[in-house]
Amino acid sequence: MTTQPFKVAIALFGATGDLSRRKLLPSIFHLFQEGSLKDDFALIAVGRRDMEDADFREVARNSISDNDKLESLEGLETFLQHIHYVKVSVTDSASYAALKEKFDSVEKMYDTAGNRLFYLAMPPQFFTAITDSLRISGVTETKGYKKLIIEKPFGKDYESAHRLNEDISKSFREHEIFRIDHYLGKEMVQNIEVIRFSNSLFEPLWNNHYVSNVQITSSESLGVLDRGEYYERSGAVRDMFQNHMLQIVSLLGMEPPISLNSDDIREEKIKVLKSLRKVEKKDINKYFVRGQYDEGTAEGEDVPGYREEEDVNSASNTPTFIAARLFIDNFRWAGVPFYVRTGKRMRNKETKIVVEFKEVPKNLYYQNNADDVLAKNLLVIRIQPNESITLHLNVKDHAGEQDTKEIKLSYSVDNQDLSRTVDAYENLIYDCLDGDATNFTHYEELMNAWSFVDPINEVWEKDIAPFPNYRSGSDGPVKSNLLLSKDGFKWWNV
CATH class of the missing domain: 3.40.50.720 (NAD(P)-binding Rossmann-like Domain)
Structure with a gap:
């Protein structure tokens, strides 16, 4: 400070x-x-x-x-x-x-x-x-x-966001407007740039030659509580995916900026959002999965389904879960799927990033298990609740001659570091006062995100889903697993 x-x-x-x-x-x-x-x-x-x-x-x-x-x-x-x-x-x-x-x-x-x-x-x-x-x-x-x-929310689609920005711009210029996304104030989200651009270990590997897939999960164990009226208008797509999740995708996928100036960083993030592969409406359900929670058990208590929550339509078509299979069509990331999922009333409250690296070209060692394969090399960035960075590696298992075992090199943010701020909002208010707009959403970022998301909402709002389709306290709809399994991957619960 x-x-x-x-x-x-x-x-x-x-x-x-x-x-x-x-x-x-x-x-x-x-x-x-x-x-x-x-x-x-x-x-x-x-x-x-x-x-x-x-x-x-x-x-x-x-x-x-x-x-x-x-x-x-x-x-x-x-x-x-x-x-x-x-x-x-x-x-x-x-x-x-x-x-x-x-x-x-x-x-x-x-x-x-x-x-x-x-x-x-x-x-x-x-x-x-x-x-x-x-x-x-x-x-x-x-x-x-x-x-x-x-x-947030800044608009409900591309057109409304554009109109709102035009109205606000009558009184404030773009450099005076700070569109807050509290996820960007979280320490481990801000750490993504540091991990990537200050470690020679990772930056040379951060591309389609070495990364097989990237997974981003943001799950909540709570339901909508008393926010049913708001959530009926937004759903998981507008509440989480369009802003928080796509912001994390842009941080993970961006090219190294020429400086740490906020304009330079934002410019690279915008390029990522522009490079997201647009999905035709007829293919929306191939690349995206929606869900709505049913009754079930969360944190040891019986809880109602979404349609039984206060101020929620008893036949609601609003998704409380979305999983996506994204591709960034540029030279660095061509062919690498970015899997994203976020939902309410899921098994755990957590936000994490898992970067799965490709296997070595020739497997000389194997684990003593039925699959006879090495453990995957993973980089796990946990944003909440316990902020940490973990690298999964293979080493020799001293109990066997040529067997291997998985180890984890881990760093956790200690309580002393966490006590420096009481909340992500504190970081963002400080940045605003300091004139640093890096962790705020630029108008072009916003509009590119809406441009990508609008077709999803247009299809799903017209198409009635077979809701509810996942129980409270679960990992979401079974179909979300198919997004990965058809590519030969799975969600990592690490």
Whole structure:
């Protein structure tokens, strides 16, 4: 983190919402504890309720105190004095006069240099109304910088994302817009670039000559809980695949950038998304598998099926699972399948990457098992819950003359490293304040992702699926295994 505290006033829209209470307030407080924010900082909580500063400070105190990732609450009372509340009706431009007055007031109290960050922890249907009102009311007119952080989903398809971007661009330029994807704030996701580009062991092997396939799994043991209404509109494709999963694919598949500048890194990621093999609508079900969870047992408890969840259509056609067989049609990756799967109510909560390397040309050794084959060389990058990197290798088994056994060289992120941040959001807020857009989604990344995903949604929304087709607590639909088995591979549960 920076040794020079940032000078900034942050307006947090949706300050009383769940995301703010669970993630954003503790993250901003930890930045304050670490010294990235200090005396010349103000947090303006924007909400629709009638509250005084003292009332919201109590909300913030409770939210921060309840966070179990914070090692201490040192500095909390000082931090709370930097919080101010303002009531704004986000769809009423006239009410933004109160926000403008609040900015003017806190900028007299603190030396924020006129820097203003607007964080929209709000449903996307309010994005345009808020950015228009910020511009019309003059809140965006400031002597310092102005920046905008917005949450996903950014549109529901290519056309809606384009329209939304056109609307927001009336008030903010592209370099001022930070489209957040909290997966890109996770330490092990950011570690992908370091593993690839700083180790001579891997970069020469990172191509179709040595890699047989790449697997990305992001599974959740929980169901939709109280988010049934939202999930009915999004499903697994829009909620996870279009953003989180394709972002990880682009990081794994990108060429080495000419520098670590955010523009150079984004340029290489965009090339990967452009290189994804487009699938014709008639072939969608050959390359993609969808699923919806049934009742079953999760974490030792009986749980209902998706169609029995609150605010879910009893005949819902919404997928809660997607598996994909992707190809990056460029020189480096031609012919190498990238298998991706993500779903709810699965056996485990985990996010991991498995890179499977090709076998040696001539197998001189074998394991003492029925298959008489060497164990596969795997690189496993575990993003959650236990962040680690593991390399699977073969060595001589001292119990046999020419037998081999598999060993694992592993590194786990220790608790001391994990305690440096309370959440991925903290990393991303810091990057935004620091002007580093590397781990935020560029407009071109977004549009290329939607261009790839739209045909999938168009086919599946018209075609009624035989749902439900996997039990809660399982590994997803059986058909997802066929995506790999027809290529001679299997999902690695390592």
